[in-house]
Amino acid sequence: MARRHIHRLRVAFVDCDPAQIVHFSNYFRWFDTASREFFTACGVPSWRDTEPDSGIIGTPLVDAQASFRAPATYGEDIEIESWVDSWGGKSFTMRHTARRGDTVLAEGREVRVFALRESVDPPKIRAVAVPAGIRAVCE
Secondary structure (H helix, E strand, C coil): CCCEEEEEEECCHHHECCCCCECHHHHHHHHHHHHHHHHHHCCCCCHHHHHHHHCEEECCEEEEEEEECCCCCCCCEEEEEEEEEEECCCEEEEEEEEEECCEEEEEEEEEEEEEEEEECCCCEEEEECCCHHHHHHHC
16 A cells, blocks of 8 residues: 555635635645655655755646545645555656545645756756655655
């Protein structure tokens, strides 16, 4: 079974639309945060700290999808469960499930790559092979 991490948060008023329902875009923001929190929980240093040693500046998103199952509103506590569903040569797929208690609110999928800074001016990055050490601590 894949290693999993739970990221907990409380929905803020600002996360909601005029109908007081969480705006869909916030799930993508929360999934992005949960992705980084997953790596932190696995013991991977911040991307600021990996750049000087390995050149890795982060895991840019190259594809994202979400399905919305039930509404949420401000003041509610939710959990985002995250895991790496599959590893490729240069990319990996993360899955996320947002829940309020036993109720699934949203499910997401992100395809990400590990990236190096190729140039500063103009700013360019490039995907690199999944670092074996990072993969090992995250499996």
